[in-house]
Amino acid sequence: MKTGTLKQILLITDGCSNQGENPAHVATMVAEQGITVNVIGILEDDQTEQPSGLQEVEDIANCGLGVSQIVYKQALSQTVQTVTKQAMNETLQGVVNKELKQILGDQQSLEELPPEQRGEVMEVVDDLGETCDIEVLVLVDTSASMGNKLPMVQEALMDLSMSMNARIGRNRFSIYQFPGKKKPLEQLVDWTAQLDSITSIFSKLASGGVTPTGPALKEAMYQFGKKTLKRRFMRNDFRDIEEA
């Protein structure tokens, strides 16, 4: 079974958006493109209750068919890798469920199989999770209030790269921050397999209270599109040569 490359956007933020279109709506569009949107909301150390602003975190992930989690910054490393892997597994289950429906008829999905048969199907999902290729575009909110959390974000991303690279499948990561200086989105790290060498990438903090989550998400979707388009051209070239 082939799954192709899984595509994910990982949004790390600490509050609600206040500029541009509704991010949950944008997330729906992104999901339509086959890209999962996962969101991690970071709490302040002294926050004991979930502030209302972070309700948006769950909405975006729901619309983006992804996973959301709200954590304190200390737990960030472990959360980032759990969320990424969980979303990956859910996507793969979706793929397997589709296959199952084709084989067994419309009403069958993994959860509806008797437990005895579920085990074998699960082995397939586990295998796919270990071997599939994955691309993660990390979108970091660098508005002023995130300042004290960015060192932890950086560490969490290095840890994510370590977790993912222990798999057999290939990984590619890129990191963007928003808001950028003049644009809603600014690239920090271009597509790379390893994030272990990133140091002090979040040097420039945006001042002012603008958090354009929606526009940033939209821009991130275009970044994915651009890259695949470029690669498709290259691949096609090679294929022509091979066929000839």
Next chain:
Amino acid sequence: MISETLKKPDIQLRKGQKITGKWHHKSYQIVRELGRGAIGTVYLCVCEQKQVALKVSKQSTSITSEVNVLKTFQKVQGDNLGPALIDVDDYQASNGYMYAFYVMEYISGERLESFIRRNGDEWIVSLLIGFTKDLHLLHQQGYVFGDLKLDNLIVSRNPIRLRWVDVGGTTLQGRSIKEYTEFYDRAYWKMGERKADPGYDLFALVMVVLRIYYPNGFNRGNNPKRTLMQKINQAVQPAPFRKLLQGIILGHVKEAIEVKQYLLTYYYQQRDKKRSSYRTLNNSDEESYYPLLEMLSVLSVSGAVYLYVTIFLS
């Protein structure tokens, strides 16, 4: 669309609640909660007057994965590697959602750290000898335990033995570790990859031992390797045992069987030392196994001498 993306809520079972499986129709009555993890909750239950442990989760796939692991363990003859698997089923909750669960043998016992605190830390070595043997067997099956930590270990009575109770992190060798806890994770301490090899479990095992001495854990610091070495030097007493732990941390010891052999040799040396000290005390060549008998013999010799002195020399 909306119903698909709506989140399935976590499941909370009440004491006394009865759970009946959808497929096998067996009923389980909840007694109390045993533990709660990232993936699911384990409850103590009663089924046909027997105590069993039931793990339920909203992630049916994780439950299925764990059942797969437990089934593999079941096939290994002789020693039972994990808790025995009893039943796998689905539970239709009153909120309309379906929750997957499995039922396993209930292992009663005590947490490792409280056992050691009660009985003394000389027990660590003897418990680890049995445990590393099990670990070696698990590694031979092509698996790595993964999420080895105090919360996942229990000291069972009759026989007294260190056993693992949660197989959620068990991973095929060569793959990326499924579940881990930062303090016990080799990659977190920058001492290696987060990949399933026997050394990963051994590293976590050293951290388990350290956690007994440092119940609140400790920070990584700027130089994680140096921190670990320091903490081992400060807490662990017998020098050979300390050397072993450091050897594992540095990756010199890679197999569970090596650890077992080393501990066994150390254990016998300890016993020989004790024995030889008895020997010098007794001045006899006979092997002395029973301290009580020795005491008796010492007493009777001294009694004879006393009699001799009082009768013949007075």
